[in-house]
Amino acid sequence: MINYPIKRAPQQKQTNYANLGMTLESDIESTNLFYLNQKIAVIHKKPTPVQVVNVSYPARNKAKITEAYYKTPSTTDFNGVFEGKYIDFDAKETNSKTSMPLKNIHPHQMEHLENVSLQGGIAFLIVHFKQYNEYYLLPFHILEMYWKQQYDKEKGRKSIPYNVFKEQTYLIPFGYQPRLDYLSVVKKYLIKS
């Protein structure tokens, strides 16, 4: 799971394109920069929301925040536009070899992705299985099925099996440029023409 504010060291907040491949987030950001420069798509990461409590003004034209706290994001991290279509997703990592735990996903993120999907937007997760170094695009409708089943006492499980990823979702090609070409998958499988 990326982006859980408490676990994130401050220096990670500066995206450093010299360290490509270091983290899932920076791989996605470098991919988005490639898409932007090539005029393929306009997709940005949203800033991490911060609750500002105190600000001081050491100089007239400079505001210094002296007390603030990370807030839980109410939406996903990434959104934008690709060939006129609205794109919305979040990125998740897991160390597990057998499944992606559903606790990696916040309920408000599920609600947001559902709303996006109902509005005709393209909603998904990018899931990184670190042990295999594989990246999958998990469409919202498959995620939703497992999310709802977890509350079922008979067949409920708290994760999505790795086999489901292999058999029912889409492997994202990993390369040099773009790093993680998730829009090639979106174009091939998720856009109805």
Next chain:
Amino acid sequence: MINYPIKRAPQQKQTNYANLGMTLESDIESTNLFYLNQKIAVIHKKPTPVQVVNVSYPARNKAKITEAYYKTPSTTDFNGVFEGKYIDFDAKETNSKTSMPLKNIHPHQMEHLENVSLQGGIAFLIVHFKQYNEYYLLPFHILEMYWKQQYDKEKGRKSIPYNVFKEQTYLIPFGYQPRLDYLSVVKKYLIKS
């Protein structure tokens, strides 16, 4: 101009829906909440980007930001999805009775809106003429024309005349719920069916 970080007092960062009508930003946020609840659209304000320099951990599970600075946003403040279409805009206010100064708009915001427009997204500004209490939806292509003209030595001017708003852009209805029904204007004039 809203959202210029230095001028913003910290307490304004908490959107208070009891104070509807107080600021352009809160009017738009309350409109977006109405759209969300009515399943009309999913449009959110992006968090203000903050550069975190120092974090302390007064308790194990609590991160306290002790030094941070506002950063200039690289995009616009609002984006989302409406009937499958990507929507992207910023909000600007002016006290002038005769024109909207172009200096209210950052060059990187223009670049972003142009990129969005090239990708088939719906890009615009919401402009509040405070002296008239009128709200206009300014489509990107009109904004772009004036933006480019400002560098023309012959006919260049640094603002868009109020008359252009009255004659060539769209007045946004102001009401109780939704407060600022800009999507009715988008639907009527900007979506090609």
